[in-house]
Structures are given as C-alpha cells and as structure tokens.
Amino acid sequence: MDLNLRDIRALVAVAEAGSFTRAAERLHLSQPALTVQIRRLEEVVGARLFDRNSRNVALTPTGRELLPLLRKSLQDMENVLRDARALGEGQSGTIRIACLPTFAASALPELVIDMKREVPRVTFEVRDVVASTVNALVRNEEADIGLTGGDVLDPMLEVLCTGADRLVAVCPGDHSLARKRRVSLRDLARASLVLTAPGTSVRAVVDAALSESREPLDIACEPTYMMTAVAMVRAGLGVTILPETARELRAEPGLVAKEIDHPAFLRSIAIVKKRGRTLPAIAERFVMLMRRAVEK
Template identity: 70%
Template sequence: MDLNLRDIRAFIAVAQTGSFTRAAARLHLSQPALTVQIRRLEETVGVRLFDRNSRNVALTATGRELLPLLQKSLHDMEHVLIDARALGDGSSGTVRIACLPTFAASVLPELIQQVKVTVPCAGFHVRDAVAGVVETLVRNEEVDIGLTGGELSDAEVDVLYAGADHLVAVLPAGHALARRKRVSLTDLASVPLVLTAQGTSVRAVVDSAFSSGGCTPEIACEPTYMMTAVAMVRAGLGVTILPASAREVRAEPELRVRPIDHDAFVRPIALIKKRGRTLPPVTQTFVAMLLERLAPG
C-alpha cells in the first residue's frame, strides 16, 4: 500500500496538536474519519505511531523519528503539486525554441519581454542555428518549436505558420549600384558577392534564383554568419544578399539596402513543431503571441 498525502497530513496534525479532536477540527474532518486515516498510515508503515488513551495522545518513539521525515515529504510533494499546476495552467514553464539567427536577433528579444509580462515565471531555452539544424532539433525533440527557413518537406513536423521573407541587396554607400532604387539579377551577377555559406536557407534561395535566371554569380567570400557578411561588405569585398528583416541590415548607417527586382529572392519561413507532440501551455502562449507578430498587416 502506498503512502497517502491525506494520511500524512492527518498524522502531522495529530502530532502537532496532541489531540485527535483538535486535529480533526484543523483538517475539517470528523474524528472517526481522522482515526481511519491514522490507522491506515500505521498499517502502511507497519508500526504504531501514537500511544493514546482517553486522556492524551503521544507519539511513539517511531512516530517521533518519522515526524520530521514525513513533514519534509509532505512539504516536497505539496510543492511538486504547486509546480505541476503552474506548468499545467501555463503560469510557469520553459519555452524551448530553435530559430534562425535573423529571428533571434530581431523579433525574439522583444517577444520574450512581451511574454514575460504575461507569464513572469516563464523561462527560455533558445538555440539559434541555420535552417537544417533547427529542423533537426525539433525532430529530435531537443526543442519544442522551431522557426526555420527554406523549403520544408519533413513528414515528422507540423507547420504552425508559413510565411516569406524578402531578400535584399546590401552594399556600401559609395557602390555604383547604390545609386539605383532597385537592383536586378543581372546587376548582382556583374559584381563580386559575399554570400552566406552553403547549407544556410538564404544561400539556398540565392543559388536557386541565379540558377533559374541562367546567371553565374561571382562569389568573393562565403561566411556562415550574416554579421560577418556585413563586415566584409563594409570592408569593400563585395555585395551581400540578406533577409530584409535581418537586424544586421538596419544597423549599418554606412551601408545601403536595395530591393531586388526578381520574384525568386524570397525565403520561405515556417514555425514548426514535432508531429504528434502537445506543446506545453507556456509555449502555446508564446506561439500565440508570435503568430500575432508574424501575421501580415
């Protein structure tokens, strides 16, 4: 027979009050019901816990030894229940998300602040990574949700949101193409380019656009991170192509951003989770707020 929290509470109440009558009143029980709980606990542990007669109640030696142990057990289990209820109602918990660096450096910090206003006890486990890694982390359940880029054809994930991120050309203020309001695929094919490395979602879109247009880009450098690509452009090594939403694009006053006059320079983005898995309530709150941010208009 397992220990019952009600029986433990009954034992502690009798031990603290020294009276079945007072303990029953504290617990809002009838005295016979309290007696049943004490007997059940004694049967469970296999030993008498109280010496009692018509005038007084006293802990046995075993009862005295068990009292601090059961008090600690009751305290721990009550806090487990409190924590479990908080996780269940979404007032606590950890949002585990993997996302593209673009999102991690732009929308995510402000979104975390917004969620913390609603759920002050929320925690966040963030992994910023390229698209392929984001999908792997979701598939392996190392995170609960992922914001990824590029084409998605994974039967193990559910898409909670699908959208698009337009790519733009980023170039020095003194560059010849900076005088134009928009640049074309041919323009980009005529200058050295700093392109993010193979395996990134942006690079996949750029390669596909050049291939479909029958152009071969002149690649000067292939850094992994957008911040590195921007630094190389600033140093005059070439023109880079990045998502318009990238914070790196807006943080460089000496650089210029130009739209690309070609429909292929659009990166699909998607919010995903592992198929068949229920999101924790706090993560559901986060997703709802994120969808508000991502919704057009």
C-alpha cells in the same frame, strides 16, 4: 500498503491540533474518516502513533520520532505538486528553441522579455543556427520548437505557423546600385556577389531567383553567417542579399539596403515542432507570442 499524502497530512494535522475533532475540521473530513486514515498509517508503520483517551490525544514515542520526518516528506511532496502544477499550467519551465540567427537577433529578444513579464519563472535555451540545423535539433528533440527558413519537407516536423522574410540587396553607400530606387534581377546578375553559403535558407531562395538569369554569376565569397557577409560587403568585395529584418544591416551605417524588384526574393519561415510530440505548456504559450511576430 504504501504511505500516501492524505494519511501523512492527517497525522501532522492531529499532532498539531492535539485533537481528532479539531484536525477533522481543519481537513474538512468527518472524524470517523480521519480515524481510518490514522489507523491505516499505523498499519503501514507497524506501530501505534497516538495514545488517546476521552480527553486528549498525544503522540507515542514512535509518533514523536516520525513526526519531523513525515512533516518534511509532506512539505517536499507539496512542493513537488506545486511545481508540477506550475509546469502543467505553463507558469514555469524551460523553453528550448532553435531558430534562425536573423530571428534570434531581431524579434526574439523582445519576445523573451514579453514572456518573462507574463511568466517570471520561465527560462530559455536558445540555439541560433542555420535552417538545416534548426530542423535537425527539433527532429532529434534537442529543441522543443524551431523557427526555420525555406520549405519544410521533413515528414517528422509539423508546421505550426508560416510567414515570410523579404530579401534586400545590401551594398556600400558609394556602390552604383546604391543610387537605384530598386534593384533588378539583371543588376544582381551583373554585380560581384557575396552570398551566404549553400545549404542556408537565404541562399536557397537566392539561387532559385537568380537561376532565371542566363548570365554567369560572379560570386566573390560564400560565408555561412550574415555578419561575415556584411563585413565582406563593407570591405568592398561586392553586394550581398539578406532578409530586411537582419539587424546586421542596422549596425552598418555605411551600407544601404535596396528593395529587389522581383517577387522571388522572399524567404518562407515557419514555426515547427516534432510531429506527434506534445509541447510543454510553457512552450505552447511562447508559440502564441511567436505567431504574432511571424504572421505579421
């Protein structure tokens, strides 16, 4: 027979009340039921814990030695139960998210602030990486949720929500394309290009769109990160194509973003989790916030 929380709580209540009657009232039990709990605890310990007569109840020497140990155990277990309940109800916990750098630098900070306002005890582990790495982190359970780009073809991932990022052409303010109201596919095909590296979700969209042009492309360089692409454009190496939500664009007042007059320059984005895995309640709450940013 093992110690259980109810029996420990019964001993502490009787010791503090000095009476089976008062302890039973405090625990909302009948006195016979409380007596059974104390006897069961005494059987587990193998010693008498209370001396009792018709007038009072007193701890035995063994009971006095056990009381502080059992009181601490009771407090520890109640803390564990409280923390477990908070986790189960989404009132605490860690949100492990992998996401595209554009999302991490645009919508995510505001979403984290909103979540912390609702759940002050929440913590975040954020991995801002390219789409293929987002998918791998979620698939390998190193992240619970992911915000990825491009078509989600991995059968191990479940799509929870989808949206889209419009891509824009970015060039210096004195570039010839900066004078155009809209940039055409032909304009891009004839420009010197700074494109994000193959394997990135933006590059996949750009390659598919530019494949309609029959002209050979002039690709000056292929950085992995958007900030690097922006720096290359600022230096005069060419024109880049980035999501219009990218904060890197706002940090460069000398650059302009031009709408591309072609429907193919849209990057699909999606919130994903590993198929067949249950999300922590806290992550479920955060997904609800993310949906508003992704679906708008």
